[in-house]
Amino acid sequence: MTVATASHAVPASYGDPVPERVRVAIVGSGFSGLAVGIRLLQEGERDFVILERAGDIGGTWRDNAYPGCACDVPSHLYSFSFAPNPNWSNTFSPQGEIWQYQRDVAATFGVNPYVRTNAAVQEARWDEDAQRWIVTTERGTVSAQVLVSGTGPLCEPLIPELPGLESFEGEQFHSARWNHDYDLRGKRVAVVGTGASAIQFVPRIQPLVGQMTVFQRTPAWVLPRPSRPVTPVERFLFRRFPVLQRAMRGAIYAGREMMLFPYKYARPTKRILRAVAESHMRRQVPDATLRAKIKPSFDVGCKRILISNDYLPALGKPNVEVVTHGVSEIRPNSIVADDGSEREVDAIIFGTGFHVTDQPVAELVFGRDGRKLADAWAEQGMATFMGTTVSGFPNLFLMVGPNTGQGHTSIIYTIESQVPYVLDALRTLDRTGAGAVDLRKEVQDAFADEMDREMEGTVWTAGGCKSWYLDATGRNTTLWPTFTFLMRRRLARFDPAMYRIDARRTPDGAATGAPVAGAAD
Numbered sequence: 001m002t003v004a005t006a007s008h009a010v011p012a013s014y015g016d017p018v019p020e021r022v023r024v025a026i027v028g029s030g031f032s033g034l035a036v037g038i039r040l041l042q043e044g045e046r047d048f049v050i051l052e053r054a055g056d057i058g059g060t061w062r063d064n065a066y067p068g069c070a071c072d073v074p075s076h077l078y079s080f081s082f083a084p085n086p087n088w089s090n091t092f093s094p095q096g097e098i099w100q101y102q103r104d105v106a107a108t109f110g111v112n113p114y115v116r117t118n119a120a121v122q123e124a125r126w127d128e129d130a131q132r133w134i135v136t137t138e139r140g141t142v143s144a145q146v147l148v149s150g151t152g153p154l155c156e157p158l159i160p161e162l163p164g165l166e167s168f169e170g171e172q173f174h175s176a177r178w179n180h181d182y183d184l185r186g187k188r189v190a191v192v193g194t195g196a197s198a199i200q201f202v203p204r205i206q207p208l209v210g211q212m213t214v215f216q217r218t219p220a221w222v223l224p225r226p227s228r229p230v231t232p233v234e235r236f237l238f239r240r241f242p243v244l245q246r247a248m249r250g251a252i253y254a255g256r257e258m259m260l261f262p263y264k265y266a267r268p269t270k271r272i273l274r275a276v277a278e279s280h281m282r283r284q285v286p287d288a289t290l291r292a293k294i295k296p297s298f299d300v301g302c303k304r305i306l307i308s309n310d311y312l313p314a315l316g317k318p319n320v321e322v323v324t325h326g327v328s329e330i331r332p333n334s335i336v337a338d339d340g341s342e343r344e345v346d347a348i349i350f351g352t353g354f355h356v357t358d359q360p361v362a363e364l365v366f367g368r369d370g371r372k373l374a375d376a377w378a379e380q381g382m383a384t385f386m387g388t389t390v391s392g393f394p395n396l397f398l399m400v401g402p403n404t405g406q407g408h409t410s411i412i413y414t415i416e417s418q419v420p421y422v423l424d425a426l427r428t429l430d431r432t433g434a435g436a437v438d439l440r441k442e443v444q445d446a447f448a449d450e451m452d453r454e455m456e457g458t459v460w461t462a463g464g465c466k467s468w469y470l471d472a473t474g475r476n477t478t479l480w481p482t483f484t485f486l487m488r489r490r491l492a493r494f495d496p497a498m499y500r501i502d503a504r505r506t507p508d509g510a511a512t513g514a515p516v517a518g519a520a521d
Contacts, residue, residue, distance in 0.1 A: 008103045010056055014117040018140040023047035024426070025135050025144035027121050027361070030059020032150030032399035032415050034102060035080065037111040039419050045426070049144075050111070051137055053120035057106055060154050061099045066178040066197060067204035069095035072225075072307050076249045077256065077410045080105065084245050086238030092227040125366040126394060131435035131505055133395065145429070148422060149361055150399040153478070156355045160192070164330040171347040175201060176354070186210040187346040190335050192327060194220060198351030199306045203314035211319050213343050215335070217326045218303065218465065219296045221277045225307040256409035257483055270459065273300045284312040293324050301407065302463025356405075356468050356478055367393035368438070382477040383448045384439075385498065386491055388418055391444040394436035394502070395429075397422045403451050404487070405469075405478045407460065414480070417488040424494035432496070435504035443498045454481035 024040065026033045029052040037050050056062060071078050075088040078098070083105050089097060106112050119137040124147055127134050133147040157174040159165075165172075173179045175197040189209045191198055194216045206212055238245040261269045277300055285291045294315060296303075315322055325337040334344045359382075362374035371392060377383065384390050387401035397418075404414045425437060455461045455476045460469050469478040480487055 008100065010117070011107075011112040011115075013113045014052075014056075014115050016113075016116065018051070018116050018119055018137055018142055019049050020141070021143045022049050023144065024049075024146045024148060025133065025142055026050045026148045026150055027124075027135075028052065028059055028150035028152065028155070028399075029057035029106075029115055029117075030061070030150060030152055030155075031080075031102065031412055032152060032418075033057075033059070033148075034106055034111060035415050035419050036148050036150060036399065036422060037114055038080075038082075038105070038109045039423060041110060043423060048114055049142060050115045051119045051121055051135070051142075052115055052117045053138075055117050056103075057115060057117075058099045058102050059150075059152060061095055061102060063155075064176050064178075064197070065095060065180070066175045066201045068200035069197070070200060070227075071095075071098060072196065073256075073410045074252045075230075076245060077252045078412055080412060081249070081416060083108065084238070084242060084249070086235055086242070086245055088230050088235075090227055090229055092225065121361075121364055123364050123366070125370070126368060126396075128368065129505070131394070131502065145435075146395045146397065146422075146426065147365075148397045148399060149365070149401075151359070151361045152400045153356045153359060153405065154354045156360045157350070158353050158355050159350050160327075160352055162327055162330050167332050168330050168348065169332045170345060172350070173348075174350045174352070182347065184208050184347065188344060189213070190215060190343065190345040190348045191351060192348060193351035193353065194218075195351055195353055196304055196306055197353075199308045199311040201349070201351070203308070203310040206314045206317055206320060209319065212321070213335070213345065214315065214320065214322050215327055215337070216294065216322055216324055219294045219324075220303055220306050221274075221296050221300045222280060222306045222308055222312055223273075223277055224280050225309045227309075253409065253413070257485070259408040260483060270299060270301075281312060284309075285316055287316055290316055290322065293322050296465070298464035299459045301459040302465040303467040304407065304469075353468055358471075365393065365396070367396070380448065381471050381473055381475050383444050385444055385447045386418075386421070386487070387480075388421055388491070389437075389439040389499075391439040391441045394438040397425065402477045404480050406484070407469075407479050409484055413484050414487065417484070417491045421491040421494055428494050428496055428501075432501060433504055434501045436502040437496070437499040438502070439499055451477075451481060455479075 026036050026048060029050050033050050040048050054062060071093045074091055075093040078093060079085050079101060085101050116139065119139045121135060121137050123136045125134050133144045135142045135144060157176040159174055171179065171182050184205050185208050187209050188211045191202060191212060191214045194214060281291060281295065314320060323337055325339045327335055328338045329336040334342050336342045362377055365373040367373065373393060376392060382402035384398065384402050387404035388398055390396060399418055400411060400414060406414060452475065458481060460476050460479055469476050471477050
């Protein structure tokens with residue numbers, strides 16, 4: 001089904017009251033929340049709500065509206081397989097088009113009436129007696145049998161705790177909360193961080209600012225960005241012959257899966273990738289002194305690989321200085337680097353990423369015995385089964401949870417792999433008459449051990465860097481460490497044997513019906 005592009009107005013239904021009781025409560029309306037909602041509707045399930053904290057749907061692609069924001073996965077793969085968009089303007093989609101695509105998908109598949117905006121979740125607590133999640137939002141409380149967290153790992157900006165930051169008298173903001181009202185023209189701007197966001201906005205604002213100081217704690221490898229406009233002929237062919245777009249998507253997927261080899265399996269391909277990155281740097285940065293500043297010492301892929309054709313040249317412009325020291329202090333009108341040097345600035349822009357291995361949503365979720373998810377993860381790291389279920393948190397399903405991130409391909413593929421697992425769990429509840437399913441601790445522990453083994457020797461853990469992929473203990477709890485089609489195979493069916501299954505209880509707490517297969521003793 002091809003998605004029709006249309007202008008957007010926020011549906012009035014977004015402001016309807018939050019329902020008091022539903023079968024499924026979905027938190028977040030980004031790609032994850034939309035995918036779950038759409039598939040529920042296709043399964044005939046209408047008893048659900050999507051809780052969105054902002055005033056419109058979109059998640060990451062709504063919030064990250066900084067100059068130059070675009071996807072680093074090809075457009076045909078960074079979209080739902082069931083909703084191809086033949087109208088992409090570029091082979092790598094800009095932020096505005098992706099956000100519009102999400103809104104078009106929601107309208108086309110009829111999800112909008114189930115969305116409630118400005119309904120930030122304040123707490124989600126498991127009620128053992130009722131076998132339901134009690135979800136408290138800014139607009140009321142909803143009781144749900146099943147809770148699906150679609151908040152994702154890139155929802156809460158990370159601003160480092162820098163001494164004196166509160167004393168700064170100029171403008172400051174994170175790239176994910178860009179202040180479009182602030183005029184950067186002629187200003188002295190400090191950019192803190194040189195990750196995936198900074199490499200996109202730095203070349204866009206460099207011509208505007210008077211002076212830019214880029215604080216680079218760790219350099220990153222940059223590869224060429226093979227983007228180009230999609231021609232009108234191509235768009236016509238994709239609309240007229242959808243099979244061509246499906247074939248393109250399949251080819252891109254296969255090519256991306258091959259990218260896993262330099263990360264994990266084949267040392268010669270690592271050298272090839274490094275040679276490409278070094279050649280790209282030599283072509284774009286003729287100044288040998290600057291090249292020495294921005295050339296990483298670790299393996300390509302240890303930190304997130306960046307793709308850009310204009311970031312490296314921007315660093316060589318006369319009004320740009322690259323500082324290879326961290327920030328030690330913020331003063332009312334200046335920034336002091338670790339080496340003691342000081343630079344006066346009018347504005348600070350943080351390109352410092354997100355809370356990934358310490359996801360804030362974990363502070364809001366309370367499972368069995370009132371245990372907070374953040375506390376459970378503090379002991380073992382972000383432990384789950386397939387990044388989807390957590391022991392001690394019945395009927396809770398995480399979308400794009402721990403160890404489901406992608407260093408080489410589209411997260412949309414991950415999302416579409418997880419949704420069938422959630423749906424099959426719902427069928428299991430119906431088929432068995434169960435009230436709750438809770439992952440067995442031994443299954444969770446075995447999966448954590450498996451992930452650690454799979455990560456051994458990979459560029460992500462042995463590439464010579466410290467990245468946001470790693471948690472405080474040094475474990476990679478962020479990425480999926482092998483081919484994504486293997487993930488999809490394992491998530492195709494919900495296995496009751498991996499779960500403690502509790503019979504459904506009556507309102508007075510008594511179990512109903514016969515014991516179910518796999519139920520706890």
